[in-house]
Amino acid sequence: MYERYWQQAGDKTSLLISGWHSMSYFSDIKNLCWFLEPQFAKEVIRLHDIVGNAVTKDRHIVVGTGSTQLFQAALYALSSPGGTKPISVVSSTPYYSFYRQVVEYLKSGLYTWAGDAAIFDKDEPYIELITSPNNPDGFMRQPIVNRSGGMLIHDFAYYWPQYTPITSPADHEIMLFTVSKTTGHAGMRIGWAIVKDKEVAKRMTKFIELNSIGVSKDSQLRAAKILQAVSDSCEPAGDSRNFFETSYHHVAHRWQQLRKAVEESRLFSTPEFPAAFCNYTGRLFSTQPAFAWLKCKDEIENCEDFLRSHKILTRSGKHFGMSLKFVRISMLDRDSNFDLFIK
Amino acid sequence: MYERYWQQAGDKTSLLISGWHSMSYFSDIKNLCWFLEPQFAKEVIRLHDIVGNAVTKDRHIVVGTGSTQLFQAALYALSSPGGTKPISVVSSTPYYSFYRQVVEYLKSGLYTWAGDAAIFDKDEPYIELITSPNNPDGFMRQPIVNRSGGMLIHDFAYYWPQYTPITSPADHEIMLFTVSKTTGHAGMRIGWAIVKDKEVAKRMTKFIELNSIGVSKDSQLRAAKILQAVSDSCEPAGDSRNFFETSYHHVAHRWQQLRKAVEESRLFSTPEFPAAFCNYTGRLFSTQPAFAWLKCKDEIENCEDFLRSHKILTRSGKHFGMSLKFVRISMLDRDSNFDLFIK
Structure with a gap:
């Protein structure tokens, strides 16, 4: 659906990348997320500030190979490697079908799928996934278990003003976003997490190191260019359609x-x-x-x-x-x- | 080390990618590996045919976010989801340090680290990792357990003629390669597997779908351009240094x-x-x-x-x-x- 907009936007969204650019594993060794391209992080923050859909001040940005990888990074970060049994992961029905598959496919000893959040009644720590607007049904959601020991992952893939009213800047522990649903560039495989707690952001970064030793630089640079074009189009003086x-x-x-x-x-x-x-x-x-x-x-x-x-x-x-x-x-x-x- | 070569190679290795290109999750829905860019696959095969380091005829190519992701895809593909206990994963010391971490970090019920292949004596199925030339010590390696029920993953990241003599085209069930060690482009996060068995290739593809819903199109296209430049430089009539x-x-x-x-x-x-x-x-x-x-x-x-x-x-x-x-x-x-x- 978005292809036409980008065709009409023309050459200013093209990326030119030379053969000798971005060869290293590293993007910014001073950043906690050492494989995060500074230009991409800058454009993520700029766009959230323009749209007003998420708090970014004093938060950590972690980039991922799509929000799918970040979701797994969040599970890893919130679960306890020394725990005696896997932590329960719940989400209210109808839930994003992929969540269950992704939680289950490696039979991890860190986390386990516990199904519908509405009927979860174990008196133990848990992770609740909140997708808002929800995939598949589109409704805005809040956590529903609300018990002590609960940890939350907010998937805000669709919290953008083409899909839903932006009523306030979201402000939660772990918030996931993805370029694919923001601008339509699914093929880039670029997502980002906004994370409050430094140790959680560190563990998410560690997961991505172990899972894929970082995230494509080329796609991060291209995503930066695309997000920049989106933000530019939102400026009153811009020459592009918003x-x-x-x-x-x-x-x-x-x-x-x-x-x-x-x-x-x-x-x-x-x-x-x-x-x-x-x-x-x-x-x-x-x-x-x-x-x-x-x-x-x-x-x-x-x-x-x-x-x-x-x-x-x-x-x-x-x-x-x-x-x-x-x-x-x-x-x-x-x-x-x-x-x-x-x- | 490779940066200088690519600087001297100049603009012919630059990638220009327009804002509306490669937006989809899909690259080639007729291919078993539906997120594999045909141009990248073509250049992989061309390069192997020129160098003579791997058999590609009648093989399946699976692209990954670096060979790290492909290594995990191979573990997933070779292990049995219905098994009563995790399969043992072994490698001779000294082995690539990352292997052990990657096998262990999610406490998977599918596979488990069983250490040095030289002392593995369990009478049960196992997966042996063979890195040749070996990381860290550089020696050429063969499988050493050689028992029935053994499955092999060959990591050929360093089987290229700048590092070691190419004595024959490698021909094994699962062979892993990575752009980072071939051309120096670690930041792309692009690797590929050459796989004999169709069902194994399918399961590896499934892993990458669940792990990150495919692999950056941008980096695949850039890798195709870089591999093409390498192959071109190997042609007798080429105007670049080999x-x-x-x-x-x-x-x-x-x-x-x-x-x-x-x-x-x-x-x-x-x-x-x-x-x-x-x-x-x-x-x-x-x-x-x-x-x-x-x-x-x-x-x-x-x-x-x-x-x-x-x-x-x-x-x-x-x-x-x-x-x-x-x-x-x-x-x-x-x-x-x-x-x-x-x-």
Whole structure:
């Protein structure tokens, strides 16, 4: 969906990198996160300050190979290597399907998947994952276990003004962001964490050292260039169209198309979101998520199968801890694919 | 060490990447490794065919965020998710210090560190890691356990003609390579695996999907450009200095300097390597490793401490499963640092 914006933005977002540049493992040996490119960190902070979606003052930035790697770094940082048993990891249903797979695939002795946060009742330390707006259903979320010994990881991949009203700067222990959902550059594999506690940031950095000895310099430099273009487009005197405004209208139009199609079909329903005032855009609007969380009405039992029979590929609700009546559908495909889907 | 070559190579190794390029998670959905850039794969195969250091015909290429990620992907692919206990991972001492840390850090239930391959005597499946030439000591290696149920991971990071004679194309189940040791571009975080078995390649790909949802497109494209320049420099009609010849002479000169300094000091010893005929260069020579494996003579007990007191930072033999009398020293630093070290 974002490809068109970047095509129109033209050459000022191109990166030229010489054969002898950025050859070292190291980016900044004085930084706790020694593989973090200073230019990337600078643009991350600048963008958060412009949008007002996260507190960055006196925080540590840790860069990752996408927020997927950072999520695992956070699990590593919050779990106890000397513990007698793995710490429970929970998230309210419907939860991001990947979380469960990522927690489970290495059968780690540090952490274990404990399922739906709403029914977690063990009297022991735990890690709760809060995705807000939530993937897959788009609702804003708060932690729900709220017991002592709880540690929180906030996934703010979608807390940007093209998707949801920015109501206040988020301020939590570990906050994850990703270029892929901010600007559409999924292929860069660049995410970042904003971390309050120095020791946690150090352990996250250690994880990324052990997991991949740092993060691509080339993609960090390219991400810096792209984030810079986004911030520049937000300046009143800028000569580019405001990235978030342009993207907001793009997503809004898609949701109008989808809601109309859903209504006419009489086969499905989609969530309704409350309106809120966005401090960044100065606009009152309702969340318009990057995914549609579609529920089939009575007659259809397996929504994924039903849609597949119409050549529409979706992800079944079962992967998100919900029933087969639900599916998740990307709202961020290219225009031609999206229009075909609506049709 | 390689920086100078790339500076002199000039603009033909520069990468220009536009803001709208390579935005997707996907590179080639028809490929088993769906995040592998076709251009990168093509240049990997071309380079191996020129150098003759690995068989690529009818093999699968899996790209990784450095060979560190691929090593973990291989462990995941070779271990059994339904197994009742973790599979033993062994390597002969001295082994690459990072291996042990990477096997252990997540306390995986899939695999467990079982130490020195030379004394492994369990009658059960195992994974043996073979680094050849070996990190840290530079010797060529073969598997040594040789028992049924054994699975092998060959790390060929240093099997390139600037370091060691290329005696035949390597042909094993899983062979790991990395741009960092081939061309010096550590900051790219790009490695590749050449894999015989399709199911193993699939599981390695799955690991990388779960670990980081693929590998930076930007770095793959840049690596393709760099490998292309290396291959071009190897063509008889090329207008660049042959990369491997230039690098061979650079490393050879450093080893001469080091051996002279070691001899004059009377405090240390370094390994001696047998000569072999290199099919690529047509030259008879001895391995000249990327690391020096230095042993202190009688009076010095802790070689790392001794050298640190002279402001030389090394890695103690203890990390490689050996005594404090050994240290590993990088031979690939910039000229100015290397000259200071020799002095």
